[in-house]
Amino acid sequence: MISEQLANVICKELKLQSFDFQDDTTADQVPGWDSLSHINIILAIEKEFAVKFKGIEILKAKNLGDLQRLVDSKLVK
Amino acid sequence: MLKSILSFYYQMQVFMFNWIDVEKLVGLFSFEQYDPVVFGTSFFLFYFFAFLFVFRILAKTKDLKVWTIIFFSIFFYYKAAGIYFLLLVFSAIFNFYIGQWIFNSKNENFRRIIFFASIFVNLGVLVYFKYTNFLLEILTDLQVGQFNPLTIFLPIGISFYTFKAMSYVIEIYMEMLEPVKSLRNFSLFIFFFPNVLMGPIDRASEFLPQIEGDFSVSKEDIGRAVFLIIVGLIKKHVIADYIGLNFVDRVFEVPLRFTGTENLLAIYGYSIQIYCDFSGYTDMALGIALLLGFKMRKNFNFPFMANSVMNYWQRWHMSLSLWLLDYLFKPLQMGLRNMRGFGNAFAVLITFTTVGLWHGANWNFVIFGLIHSVFIIFSMLTKPLRTKFYDKVGLANSKVVNFFQIVFTFHLLMFSGVFFRAISFDSALEVFHQVFTFMKPEVFPQFLESNTFIIILIVLGYIGHFTPQKIVDKITSLITRMPVVMQALLIAVVIWIVIQVKSADIQPFIYFQF
Structure with a gap:
């Protein structure tokens, strides 16, 4: 499950009204999410949740589900 | 009796060895x-x-x-x-x-x-x-x-x-x-x-x-393999080799000996030559792998349909650009993310300089990479402005704008292609010099008359490139439905055509040197 908070940050960054994010959604399925805007989305997520990712953690994330779990794992700590 | 058998054996041996040239035989395997x-x-x-x-x-x-x-x-x-x-x-x-x-x-x-x-x-x-x-x-x-x-x-x-x-x-x-x-x-x-x-x-x-897996191949795989091998043979050995050997190479060798018109045609010719050369080879490779039961990565997706240089790299030599995107660009970008836009630009610069250098160890390739970096960084920085502008004038998602973007992108690629192909930096400048100061358009009819076949091949190359996927799929399924004998015959006919067209020795594939 993708949390509303995560979905909202991404939509805000990409200027989307709304988007139906699923665990297996990948970046290329989301309008405007390309390799250049990617970095702004990651920065926005870090700011929103007040967390810091390691580069390799982000690179390993294959889809939205992975990203959500990564955010969750940071919040537990 | 024994003597005569031995003598016969000896004679046979001499005969066999004279018949099969031993040196040539060894050469086949060395x-x-x-x-x-x-x-x-x-x-x-x-x-x-x-x-x-x-x-x-x-x-x-x-x-x-x-x-x-x-x-x-x-x-x-x-x-x-x-x-x-x-x-x-x-x-x-x-x-x-x-x-x-x-x-x-x-x-x-x-x-x-x-x-x-x-x-x-x-x-x-x-x-x-x-x-x-x-x-x-x-x-x-x-x-x-x-x-x-x-x-x-x-x-x-x-x-x-x-x-x-x-x-x-x-x-x-x-x-x-x-x-x-x-x-x-x-x-x-x-x-x-x-x-x-x-x-x-x-x-x-x-x-x-x-x-x-068990390396099995379906009827569809065989049909597709036959199609890929035929198309690859034509692209490489009919189109790329012929226009390369008989036209493009000559102009790039001594640009000053030709008018701007010929130089310009050579630039257009080179774009389609390198596409036919490299994608033709890839088609044959994909087809051969399919016959063994392996599916390899797609390498080309209508590269000249790209509406930006960034988009071009998602369509041209995709297995290299995606490799660099995943393993060089993204890690760099992640590491530099606190620098935001500047970090992106820096990652682009490093990645495309690498793309240039990957193609060969000389300054022209470095310049080629730098030119592409500049194109992409410029496009990245102006994108918000352009999007705003198109929204304002109601041209967002306009097909006409998209068409002009494709044409413009293609010409940016041709510009950088001159540095990629020219034998030196100075020689690249000579090509532009001829195009901009010694155009002489009046030589075109004469050129057309004496080089009709070259122009036909260049046009054929572009038509082949822009052939919609739907038609490609239709031809593939037609070949798939053919009996095996017909498929073999088809390949034989294409090989015959290749031999007819081949005016000189086989040109090495351009991408071998990289």
């Missing part, structure tokens, strides 16, 4: 520099059909089939690089054990050290063979000292298989892949003859599971 077995030559067909016979009919078990591919691949690479086939063997053994080591080590720091050491070794071998002389030239230019170029043999395909092998270690390090248990299967991935010389740069995670 390494001859600058004479690799190129797809589409009669030599390759001879070897390949012999191989296919053993692979499909004699090799009854899965193990035998795997070994057949491995031995044939080593032989194929040996024919191209001689003793340097040992590099391929080294790459397979080295990366196989590194992969296991990284996977099994629990200590994060230790893992990282092994990983970076392996990257250092892989790139070190590549740099030694490919860039030593360029580095010496730079050192000499910087007046650090006087260095004479060394005689270093450049093993064909080294850039391709080094990247292929590195993808395995990187994917294991990034925990996207578990190491394979069998060194034999891993060697097959590294040696695989359809992609060892010129790609596609397949990914371990996609290729290795296919070795576990």
Whole structure:
């Protein structure tokens, strides 16, 4: 499950009204999410949740589900 | 009696050995520099059909089939690089054990050290063979000292298989892949003859599971393979070779000897020549792999339909650009993310300079990479403004704007292509000089008259490129439904055409040198 908070940050960054994010959604399925805007989305997520990712953690994330779990794992700590 | 049998035997032997020229026979199986077995030559067909016979009919078990591919691949690479086939063997053994080591080590720091050491070794071998002389030239230019170029043999395909092998270690390090248990299967991935010389740069995670399969091919696979081989033969040996040898090469050799019109036509000609050359080779490689039961990566997706330079790199030599995107650009971008836009720009600059250098060790390729970096960074910085503008004037998603973007992008690519093709930086400037100051459009009718076939081939090349996928699919399914005899006949006819058109020796594939 993708949390509303995560979905909202991404939509805000990409200027989307709304988007139906699923665990297996990948970046290329989301309008405007390309390799250049990617970095702004990651920065926005870090700011929103007040967390810091390691580069390799982000690179390993294959889809939205992975990203959500990564955010969750940071919040537990 | 015994004497007469012996004498007969001796005479037969003399006869046989005179008939089969022993030297030529040895030559068939030994390494001859600058004479690799190129797809589409009669030599390759001879070897390949012999191989296919053993692979499909004699090799009854899965193990035998795997070994057949491995031995044939080593032989194929040996024919191209001689003793340097040992590099391929080294790459397979080295990366196989590194992969296991990284996977099994629990200590994060230790893992990282092994990983970076392996990257250092892989790139070190590549740099030694490919860039030593360029580095010496730079050192000499910087007046650090006087260095004479060394005689270093450049093993064909080294850039391709080094990247292929590195993808395995990187994917294991990034925990996207578990190491394979069998060194034999891993060697097959590294040696695989359809992609060892010129790609596609397949990914371990996609290729290795296919070795576990039974190498079966469906009727659709065969139809598609026949289509790809035919199209590849035509693109490479009819279009690319002919316009290269008879027109483009001549103009780029001495641009000042030709008018601007001819120079401009040579630029258009070169764009389609390199596309037909490289994608033609790739088509043949994909088709050959399909006949063995392997599906390799897609490398081209209508590159000249790109509506931005960034988009072009998602369509041209995709297996290289996606490799660099995943393993160079993204990590750089992540590391530099606090610099935001500037970090992006810096990552673009490093990535595209690498793209340039990957193609060869000289300044023209560096300039080519820098030009592409500038295009992309400029486009990145102005994108918000442009989007706002198009929204305001109601032209967002306009087909007309898209069309002009495609035409504009194509011309940006042609501009950078001049630096890619020209024999030197000065020579590239000469090409532009002729185009802008010595156009002489009145020579065009005369040129057309004396070079009709060249123009026809250039136009045919572009028509082939822009043929919609729907039509391609229709032709493929038509071939799929043909009986095998018809398919064989079709290939034979195309080979006959190739032989007719081939006016000179086979041109080496442009991408071999990279």
